[in-house]
Amino acid sequence: MRGFAPTVRIGMMALAALAAGYSGAASAEPQSVSVYVEAGQSAKSDGRDTTVGTIGLRIPTPATFWGGSVSLAVDAYLSQWKTDAFANNETRFTQVGLVPMFRYRPDAGQSPWFVEGGIGVSYLDGTYHRGNQAFGSRWNFSDHLGVGRSFGADRRQELGVYLKHVSNAGLEGPNPGETFYQLRYSYRF
Numbered sequence: 749m750r751g752f753a754p755t756v757r758i759g760m761m762a763l764a765a766l767a768a769g770y771s772g773a774a775s776a777e778p779q780s781v782s783v784y785v786e787a788g789q790s791a792k793s794d795g796r797d798t799t800v801g802t803i804g805l806r807i808p809t810p811a812t813f814w815g816g817s818v819s820l821a822v823d824a825y826l827s828q829w830k831t832d833a834f835a836n837n838e839t840r841f842t843q844v845g846l847v848p849m850f851r852y853r854p855d856a857g858q859s860p861w862f863v864e865g866g867i868g869v870s871y872l873d874g875t876y877h878r879g880n881q882a883f884g885s886r887w888n889f890s891d892h893l894g895v896g897r898s899f900g901a902d903r904r905q906e907l908g909v910y911l912k913h914v915s916n917a918g919l920e921g922p923n924p925g926e927t928f929y930q931l932r933y934s935y936r937f
Contacts, residue, residue: 788930814859845870884920
């Protein structure tokens with residue numbers, strides 16, 4: 749719990765900065781729902797592999813900041829983790845998550861390139877082990893950071909690379925965490 753209070757303070761300051769830049773202006777970001785698929789692998793150095801496949805739904809919000817350069821959407825997703833067998837012999841885990849994502853586009857929101865990030869919550873259906881340590885909780889925070897490019901007619905398609913970290917922020921021990929590198933393709937309806 750020691751590291752939790754500074755994290756909350758930093759989060760509150762970030763939200764206050766975003767609120768200060770909020771405008772009701774129309775967003776350059778499309779305002780319709782999109783679906784996405786992701787595939788990736790853990791960033792472990794201990795020789796054990798965990799792969800992940802994800803299907804998700806992105807729900808845009810009307811919130812825009814700084815003249816439409818920053819927008820907000822919510823990602824709801826379902827992931828399947830597959831890992832080498834550990835002491836508990838479980839090899840597959842299902843993760844459900846919900847993450848608010850802030851997206852920045854250069855050129856006042858007109859660029860096809862974007863950077864985005866968010867912190868949300870997720871739940872694993874089993875006790876995941878990383879090396880000799882088990883996650884202390886099935887409920888975890890899910891931190892996402894990505895860069896990508898929109899393309900095609902009306903920017904309906906996107907391709908991005910994401911770094912995702914899943915851990916409980918030290919709320920329950922042990923907290924080994926897991927980090928994934930993922931490739932995302934999305935299509936907006």
